[in-house]
Amino acid sequence: xxxxxxxxGRRGIxxxxxxxxxxxxxxxxxGGGGGDTAGATRPVAHDMGETMVPDRPQRVVAxxxxxxxxxxxxxxxxxxxxxxxxxxxxIPQVRxxxxxxxxxxxxxxxxxxxxxxLQPDLIIADNDRHAGxxxxxxxxxxxxxxxxxxxxxQETLDVTRKVAEALNRTDAANAEIDxxxxxxxxxxxxxxxxxxxxxxxxxxxxxxxxxxxxxxSYVADVLERVGVPYAPEAAAFPADSDSSSVxxxxxxxxxxxxxxxxxxxxxxxxDWQGSEVWQSLRAVRxxxxxxxxxxxxxxxxxxxxxxxxxxxxxxxxxxRAPEGGGAAGVDPGTGGPSN
Amino acid sequence: xxxxxxxxxxxxxxxxxVLAVGxxxxxxxxxxxxxxxxxxxAFADHDGSRDDLIVRTIRVPRALGAALVGACLAVAxxxxxxxxxxxxxxxxxxxxxxxxxxxxxxAVFVFGTTSLSTYALVAFxxxxxxxxxxxxxxxxxxxxxxxxxxxxxxxxxxxLLSSFTTAMLILSEQTLDTIRFWLAGSLxxxxxxxxxxxxxxxxxxxxxxxxxSRRITALMLGDDVATGxxxxxxxxxxxxxxxxxxxxxxxxxxxxxxxxxxxVVPHAVRFVVGLxxxxxxxxxxxxxxxxxxxxxxxxxxxxxxxxxPVGVTTALVGAPFFIYLARSRARQ
Numbered sequence: 001x002x003x004x005x006x007x008x009g010r011r012g013i014x015x016x017x018x019x020x021x022x023x024x025x026x027x028x029x030x031g032g033g034g035g036d037t038a039g040a041t042r043p044v045a046h047d048m049g050e051t052m053v054p055d056r057p058q059r060v061v062a063x064x065x066x067x068x069x070x071x072x073x074x075x076x077x078x079x080x081x082x083x084x085x086x087x088x089x090x091i092p093q094v095r096x097x098x099x100x101x102x103x104x105x106x107x108x109x110x111x112x113x114x115x116x117x118l119q120p121d122l123i124i125a126d127n128d129r130h131a132g133x134x135x136x137x138x139x140x141x142x143x144x145x146x147x148x149x150x151x152x153x154q155e156t157l158d159v160t161r162k163v164a165e166a167l168n169r170t171d172a173a174n175a176e177i178d179x180x181x182x183x184x185x186x187x188x189x190x191x192x193x194x195x196x197x198x199x200x201x202x203x204x205x206x207x208x209x210x211x212x213x214x215x216x217s218y219v220a221d222v223l224e225r226v227g228v229p230y231a232p233e234a235a236a237f238p239a240d241s242d243s244s245s246v247x248x249x250x251x252x253x254x255x256x257x258x259x260x261x262x263x264x265x266x267x268x269x270x271d272w273q274g275s276e277v278w279q280s281l282r283a284v285r286x287x288x289x290x291x292x293x294x295x296x297x298x299x300x301x302x303x304x305x306x307x308x309x310x311x312x313x314x315x316x317x318x319x320r321a322p323e324g325g326g327a328a329g330v331d332p333g334t335g336g337p338s339n
Numbered sequence: 340x341x342x343x344x345x346x347x348x349x350x351x352x353x354x355x356x357v358l359a360v361g362x363x364x365x366x367x368x369x370x371x372x373x374x375x376x377x378x379x380x381a382f383a384d385h386d387g388s389r390d391d392l393i394v395r396t397i398r399v400p401r402a403l404g405a406a407l408v409g410a411c412l413a414v415a416x417x418x419x420x421x422x423x424x425x426x427x428x429x430x431x432x433x434x435x436x437x438x439x440x441x442x443x444x445x446a447v448f449v450f451g452t453t454s455l456s457t458y459a460l461v462a463f464x465x466x467x468x469x470x471x472x473x474x475x476x477x478x479x480x481x482x483x484x485x486x487x488x489x490x491x492x493x494x495x496x497x498x499l500l501s502s503f504t505t506a507m508l509i510l511s512e513q514t515l516d517t518i519r520f521w522l523a524g525s526l527x528x529x530x531x532x533x534x535x536x537x538x539x540x541x542x543x544x545x546x547x548x549x550x551x552s553r554r555i556t557a558l559m560l561g562d563d564v565a566t567g568x569x570x571x572x573x574x575x576x577x578x579x580x581x582x583x584x585x586x587x588x589x590x591x592x593x594x595x596x597x598x599x600x601x602x603v604v605p606h607a608v609r610f611v612v613g614l615x616x617x618x619x620x621x622x623x624x625x626x627x628x629x630x631x632x633x634x635x636x637x638x639x640x641x642x643x644x645x646x647x648p649v650g651v652t653t654a655l656v657g658a659p660f661f662i663y664l665a666r667s668r669a670r671q
Contacts, residue, residue, distance in 0.1 A: 084512060108512055205520055209528050236644055245520055247527045249397050250644045252389060270454075275530075276392045 044166045046144040047127045048134055053142040056168050057122035061141070063110050064126040065090065066148040069302025070160045071124075072097040073176050074169050080104040080118045091296045094304050116140045124163060148301060150239055152221035160303055180303055187314045188227040195318065199223060200231040200256035200283075203294065204269045210251055214239040218301045219260070219309065226310045228317065231256040248277045258317060259283040262294040290316045347618050350611070354625040358406060361632040365402035366394060368636050396530065404529045404593055405635040405649075406628035409600055411541055411590040413627025414548050415583045416601025417608070417619050421555040422579050423489055429601035430587035432490055433580065436596035437497035438469020439588070440522060441504045443595075448507045448514045456533055458521060459592035463540075466588035472496055474580050478573075524597035524650020526635050537589040544585030545624065551579055552616040559614060597650045599657025600627055606661070630656075 041052040061080040062068045068081045072094040081098075083089050084106045102118060105111030107129055115123065120141040127147040130137065137143040144166045146159050157177055164173030201213040201220065213219045214237035220230045233254040259281070261269050269291070272278045283289050292312065296305055367378055377390045412430065419428040430436065442465020446452040452461070477492040508515045520527065554575045557565040565572050590597065604627045605619065612618040631649070634656060638647040 106512065109509070209520060209525075233644075245527065245646050246644055247397065247646060249393050250646070252393060253644060276396050277389070280389050280392055 041142075042168075044144055046146055046162065046166070048131070048143075048145045051138070051142050051144055053144065053166055054121045057142075057166070059118060059120045059122070060167070061104060061115050061118060061120040061123045063104075063124060063130055064107055064148055065299050066151070066156070066159070066301040067124045067126070067146075067163060068098065069094050069300045069304045070163045071167075073160065073180075073303035074164055074167065074172050076167055076169065077101070079120060080115060082107045082110055089295060089299065091293075091300050091305060091308070093308060094300060094302075097304070110137075112136055112140065122166060124166065150217065151301065152216050152218060152239065153225045153306070154221075156218065156301065156303070156306065176303060180307055183307055184226050184310055187310045188225075190314050190318050191227040192318060196229060197257035197288070197317070198229045198231045199258040199260060199313075199317070200234060200254060201260040201262060201292075201297065202251070203262045203298065204272065205245060209245050209247060211245055212237045212250075212254075213298075219262075219297055222306050222309050223313055226314055228313055248272070248275060252277055252281060255282050257282055257286065258288040259290065260297070260313070261289060261291050262297045263291045264294040288317075347612060351618075351621060351625065354622065354629065358625050358629050358632070361629050361636075362402045362406060365405065365632050365636050366398045368640055397528075400529055400531045400534060401526050401635070402632065403531075404526050404534055405632045407534065407538075407541060408526070408590045408594045408597065409604075409627040409629070409631025410624040411544065411586040411627075412597060412600040412631070413604035413608075413623040414545065414620055415587040415590070416627075417605035417616070417623040418548055418551075418555060418579050418583050418586075419601070420605055421559050421616060421619075422576060422583075424559060424561075425490055426606070427602070428490065429598075430583055430590075431497065431596075431598070431601070432473075432493040433583060433587070434469035434473045434493050434496040434500065435466040435584065435587045436591055436598075437500040437504070438472075439463070439466040439591040440596055441465055441469070441500040443518060443521065444504045444507050444514060447518050448511055456536065458518075458595075459533060459536065462595070463537075463588045463592040466591050467584050469496060469500060470580065470584045470588075474577075520648055521595040523648030524595040524653070525646075525648045526594050527646055529593060533593060537592055540585045540589045544582045544589065547578060547582035548586070548620055549617075551575060551582065552620050555579060556614065556616040559616070595648075595650065597631070597653055599653045599661070600631055603657045603661050604630055 040055045042055060043050045044053050060071065060076065060078045062071055062078045063082050065082075068078060068090060071078050075097065077098045078101055080102045081090070082105055083103045085103070087095065087103070102114070104114045104118070107126075110130070110133070112133070115137070123137050123141050123143040125131075125134065125137055125143055125145045126149065127145050128149040131145065134143060134145060144162075146162055148156070148159050151159060160177065161170065161173050164170050201223070202210040203213070204210055212234060215230065215232075215235040216239035220234060220239070224230050231254055233256075263269065269289075278284060292309075296312075297309055363378075378394055380391070415430040416428070419430055419432060420426060422428070423432065425432075439462035442461045443458050446457065446461045452458070473489070473493045473496050476496070477489040554565070554570055557568050557570055558572060558575060562572050565575070587601070605623050608619055608622040608626055612622050631653070634652040635649045637656075638649045638652040641647060641652075
């Protein structure tokens with residue numbers, strides 16, 4: 001965590017020469033007899049083709065929050081992650097599971113020098129953000145590229161399996177996904193039969209402005225997976241965009257029964273409280289407005305956060321999930337998705 | 340081209356009527372569908388229903404805000420074009436938009452501000468400081484401040500401020516995230532309190548502009564002519580710049596940097612009423628209001644229920660119109 005002071009200027013020439021030096025160093029080490037990484041490699045298919053990766057990668061660098069979450073769910077500890085300059089951007093449950101890491105810059109602008117310094121043997125990059133620097137990343141270490149930016153429930157599981165394949169931990173992934181599905185089914189059973197309250201998740205923007213989480217987006221999908229009804233009007237909003245804004249009037253038009261408002265230190269709904277239209281919303285009148293943590297609900301987007309969101313969401317809506325009793329050990333595989 | 344005083348007055352009355360219709364249409368259209376009768380009922384008696392609340396607390400302030408901001412931008416643009424004798428001038432040349440954007444992004448980046456009314460205050464101060472800086476640097480040195488000098492200093496200061504702004508936005512994705520809509524220019528969520536906050540500045544700016552209109556017309560003929568007519572040109576220019584800061588500063592405070600209105604509307608107006616600023620300014624105010632009202636309606640209904648930032652719409656409508664204007668000018 002010490003070397004977060006990135007030199008952001010004059011990157012071009014400095015980076016190239018440094019990369020060359022590091023590459024020389026790495027190849028020298030490998031040739032000299034660094035036993036574990038120089039072993040067998042195997043091909044891993046990903047968005048940019050196929051890459052030969054070490055049989056069991058030990059030093060992994062992850063360049064998007066969901067990959068960090070997925071690694072945590074596989075009990076793998078990345079040596080370097082992007083945290084956008086603030087460790088708090090990663091949810092505590094993920095931080096605990098991955099232990100010590102070194103920050104390698106921001107998601108939008110990973111610090112190639114620091115990545116190279118970590119001497120990784122696998123880099124997990126994102127198609128949306130890092131396709132343009134794929135060659136530079138590949139020059140540092142074998143790099144696999146996946147797409148997670150707007151993944152829903154199923155895509156998140158799929159990408160987790162791909163990440164697991166790159167790590168040679170497919171069995172661990174399958175076991176974890178089975179366990180998770182069991183938990184999700186258990187949460188789904190806490191949804192009361194007659195409760196048809198429709199939910200909607202929003203991110204407050206400026207005063208009177210909100211970003212609606214569209215149908216098929218991560219949160220909407222996870223809620224629906226555990227049988228929590230999501231407002232059908234949300235289908236009018238794209239799942240693959242961060243820029244769909246509505247005013248309070250648009251929100252009033254949907255007027256869901258329950259509002260999950262994703263907040264953090266900078267994003268609050270304080271400005272809204274005074275508005276009469278806000279006060280007239282069904283969810284506000286019923287007292288069903290739940291502020292939830294933005295890092296957990298929209299940034300982490302992996303398996304760890306999925307379980308936590310399902311737990312928190314159903315817990316807030318229907319009371320405590322039945323984990324104290326004997327229901328915790330629900331065997332996976334029984335009962336399909338209960339939508 | 341309208342020549343007689345009578346025709347000009349009539350034209351202004353027609354435009355004002357169109358503006359009034361535009362206000363009603365703007366109040367009628369929105370994310371939710373509210374019938375005309377319901378709109379009228381909202382004014383007649385406050386029954387406290389949802390539609391009533393939406394009309395009174397969201398749509399009316401928004402329509403008034405659009406008309407006000409459009410008027411400010413167009414008048415400020417007209418003055419800038421006269422002041423610099425540069426047909427491509429707009430308030431942006433005084434560094435006003437760049438200054439406001441820089442100030443707001445700094446506030447969000449450093450203090451994490453998210454309140455719109457704070458944005459407004461910060462934007463206004465940023466706009467005023469940037470304009471003063473441009474005007475100050477432009478008037479240092481010998482001789483009269485030529486229009487070229489102002490344009491060059493303005494462009495330089497705007498470029499400098501914009502690059503600072505960009506740097507902050509690159510450093511902090513979170514900051515970008517918070518004010519993306521504001522930076523594109525938007526009228527979403529503006530309330531009456533905000534409009535009341537800026538209306539004194541708007542009124543002062545408009546009155547000052549109208550009072551100066553005869554002098555600006557003379558200035559258009561050249562500093563020598565204006566001086567020959569007994570005008571103190573430096574004073575005129577300073578006062579005109581002050582009114583631009585008041586008007587464009589208020590506009591950017593309310594709506595963020597909205598482009599093209601200040602550039603296009605005065606051109607269209609000059610096309611019809613000629614070169615007399617006593618007519619150009621009031622026409623610009625009314626037509627600017629109409630254009631921004633229209634653009635705001637489009638940005639609400641085009642992608643319903645989503646909203647497009649109104650600055651995007653004005654650019655989409657304004658750019659082709661501007662090219663058309665330039666071409667038809669060239670043909671004449």
